[in-house]
Structures are given as C-alpha cells and as structure tokens.
Amino acid sequence: MAYTICEPCIGTKDTACVDVCPVDCIHPRADEEEFEAAEKLYIHPDECIDCGACVPACPVEAIFANDEVPEEWANYIDIDAAYYADE
Ligand code: SF4
C-alpha cells in the first residue's frame, strides 16, 4: 500500500511530514529545486513503508493511508504516484 497527501496540503506545504518520514519518501523537500513550484508535496508509493508517522505530524490532516483516503480526494492517490512516474 502507501500513504497519500490530499488537497489540504495545497497552500500549506510546511514540510512537517518530511521531517518525520524515516525513509525520505516525501518530496520535494525544501532543499530541492522543485519545491517552490510544487503546489503540494507527494509521497513515493513504492518507497513509503506505511509507518504512519507523517499522519499526526500534518497540521491540516492532509495525509491518509490509501485505503482510508476520503472519496472526494481519491484522485490524489494517482496524483502522488504520477509525480514519481518518470523515475
Ligand atoms: S507513512 Fe511513513 S514512510 Fe510513508 S510517507 Fe508517511 S512517514 Fe514516510
């Protein structure tokens, strides 16, 4: 499975989740050149180890396990995966 970052991250993007992720699978980090242009952050679906540490760290409750993503944000599962599709 994996976790996904949904709509509430847009406009917040404070990188609190990046700081707690043990496998550095949330990008772009603030020190990466893509950061300024990114509207939100994205979780790498293959590198995420499903630890859940990022969920309580997010101040706007944007992060969900993929099987718990609210229906209105289900498209964000594909949005996060697509961000890494060309790797
Ligand atoms: S669930 Fe764990 S591994 Fe996956 S993005 Fe969140 S902190 Fe990182």
Ligand code: SF4
């Ligand atoms: S902690 Fe939440 S709002 Fe902040 S960057 Fe991560 S997903 Fe976005």
